[in-house]
Amino acid sequence: MSRHPIGLSIREGTKVYPGTIALKEVSFDLRMGAVNVLVGENGAGKSTMMKVISGVEQLTSGRVEMDGIEVRFSSTDEAERHGIGIVFQELNLFPNMTVAENIFIAHEKTRFGVDIDAAEQRRQTRELMRRLEHDIDPDTPVGELKVGQQQIVEIAKSLARNARILILDEPTSALSATEVEILFRVIEELKADGVGIVYISHRLEELIRVGDYITVLRDGAITGARSMDGVDIPWIVRNMIGENSKDFPKDIDHPFGGVVLEVKNMRLADGAGGFVVDDVSFALRKGEILGIYGLMGAGRTELVEAIIGRYPYAAGAVEIDGEKLGHPDVSERISKGLALIPEDRKQDGLVQDLSIRENMTLSSLSEMTKARIHMDLGAEKLRVADFVKRMVIKIASPEHTVASLSGGNQQKVVISKALMTSPKVLLMDEPSRGIDIGAKAEVFRVMRSLAAEGLGIVFVTSDLEEVLGLSDRILVMSNGQITGEFTREEATETALVTASAKGHAPDHAPQDDRDMHP
Template identity: 55%
Template sequence: MSENIIARAEQITKVYPGTVALNKVDFNIYEGKVNVLIGENGAGKSTLMKILAGVEQATSGRIILKGQEIKPRNPRDAEELGIGIIYQELNLFPNLNVSENIFISHERTVGGLVIDHRSQENKAKELLKRLEQPINPKTLVSNLRIGQQQIVEIAKVLALEVQILIMDEPTSALSNAEVEVLFRVIRELKAQGVSIVYISHKLEELMQIGDYITILRDGNLIAEAPMEGIDLKWIVDNMVGRDASKIYEPAAHDIGKVILSVRNLTLPAPHGKDNILDDVSLDLREGEIVGLYGLMGAGRTELFECLMGLHPYYATEMTLDGKKLRSHVVSNRIEQGIMLVPEDRQREGLVQTLSIHDNMILASLQRYLARLLSLNTKKEKDAVGQYVHDLSIKLSNTRNLISSLSGGNQQKVVVGKALLTNPRVLLMDEPTRGIDVGAKEEIFNIMVQLAQQGLGILFVSTELKEVLAISDRIVVMSKGRVIREFNRDEATEQALVEASAVGHGVDVAQ
């Protein structure tokens, strides 16, 4: 290849107890180019990147940087060699502010002793401006939405000014507009000669930003090629090892009577600005899958949170199976039959220090779940085993720590956990975040099966194609209001996008 290879991983093998995560993998990093790395959940992408960034050490194999073998023992070593990484899972301290997080362990000091907050905040401001995020550097990270936290992670690595930048699913929680900004920054970095590795499950995104593509499957290198001339089908075929290009067709399911009914739900903003939710009315029927579509700030997550009993909202009606949902206590809502698959699996979905098994049976919201299920150990084990099987969760033992699972497989555990509460209504906030194309279909199949059993499912996705593929009905929200509802057969990409932009300076003729 004529291009300059700045760094190269040679014959990397990584063995964990019970798992060969990587098997003699070669990987190239090209000077001033983007090599996108793709593969199914658990294929070994993050592991390979952690080895390059000094977080993990290979069982065997070498890393060559500019012709010399390097052996980074920790991320600090790697940074000194000019290699930086944005981790797949957010790594911020919620109790510190944005600029403190950006400079954590690289504090700028006055005379080597006192932290120079002014200088850090100025630099943080400059980085956030470059990323077009007007966040005050003094804001506590816990007050940021998850997409903004992801942007802080990006700012953190930009502050290091590295030569090789590894991005492990940097856009999984970003809006389309934010992705565009990141892509502009990536192009600028390339122009400055920075070499980039980019991991994502959003295939269109990869094709847009990649100069090269590398595909892993089950820890093996399957293909590497220049992006030019490559199509989606080639990528998917290589990734999953079978023809997976067909469009998802949900199986038939009957739709019955209304289970969940909401009228005039209003959530005021804390400081008297526009309402966060404004007069939202909506029904969900037995066996129905309803997609909620909208841009960032449309109020989808807040709607879910109100349905779970959070926030001081008003509504003239909120009933489940005809019974009023009065209590504002989450555990009561779960007991009444509503369950949420949260968007932020790290903070709300999983307890990293517990095993896969324990995470599944514990609703982290409240520990009462074990009682609610009143399962004995044997039943519990069977139930967990069943979902591990149904959701094809790739693991060696359910007693291992949840953190030993790949990101996508952790997401499946969150879904499994919600299903174990036996809900009537399932609220799913970005259920396929970080999930590979093949496994997405598995999640869709599960959603349809649940609908066939009579559950009502309300789900949020920023991916239009997903919303169109699986929804019986689509509700479009903008700025806290329901703008329009579409039946499956009348919804098109364009109509959804137009409706979601109402109130953003675009009006739509109905």
């Protein structure tokens, strides 16, 4: 019998969402007094499994057992009463409340059950901070803390609940190297106390160092589960992506033009003494599709947002057709030929209450005005009709609100809005997120067609199939840096996954445009 008893199990667990099966008859054992590592690509089912364990979601079929007895958590409160705590990657804190208030929210210490014992909460917070080797004042508003310190507060919240089972989802993504070492010491202490820990991370070396048991998920199914003894990175990669790399031929092949975009030494501070984008340089040719692959927290989104000028404090140079652009300013960079398809189309790309027509022309109104005074509504309607036909957008009327469209058609509206500015470079952040397979195929067809017309495209994705299927060249990012560069011929799933797990700078600088392969 294992020296680590099973504290919780999932048996033949299946979770179905409309249009997708997130978990497919998974059986998982969580061992106590040990670190149970969970790994897989984005969308593999890791988060869904943890949501089931923590009471956020319930299984469609199958069962959850604790100490051999079937349980069903209808809420996070119910899971918490069974001793289950979770630290989500997306921090769940109230910035205007103090550290102590955040740690004990909904579990306040009281005097005789009448009023909150703030002094006792501060005392216990100081103890937790000492345990976590951080000198954070309990009365500090959380919004004033650095991101890494906020992560420590999240961990302290779970420790304050005396969790028997603690789920850590990418716990080191915002931590410095010193803070990571502190976290690992705390994990060893929790293990010695018999706590069962589930540890989710994309940093493969980190998993091997901290894990006792490993479970690998791919497409909602478990592809490998064993003790960590003898596990190496190639074993993890094989189980994450399968034995055979797939081939994704491009439908449209064409020669590239000259360099249209050059980014030099782009840096963006993270507010915690480090950089979310750390000295990134690359060049893009006309007609080229450059894929930027990486996992959550790699700095991909921040890179394209810095290029479009969202961050006034970003350092580095951006050149379009050899012309160096000025101080970061979104409007100015759009006028010089840059356009961005944002990751969150609903929040950053569309105004849900406006019509399809109004959304499509938002970024190019100046081109449809008479003497810069009056809108030429006739010209606007003609231009919108042209893009609706060109992008094959399924609408009843351009006057309907954009909120009435499906996700795929909304994405086409966002792309149309960008193309109406007549860009030279199109930056696309997760262009297929949240749209069905048919809409994805149409968006990819549009991307290839635009590239064939000479548009330079930079697209960000965490999907291996997409980046291999669409890219002429691929950059891999990890921890704000480029950790790999591959031509279409060189790129394989194994090479990309391995490069995305690196936590340091590449061995050589990115190639300049003279070294690019057409």
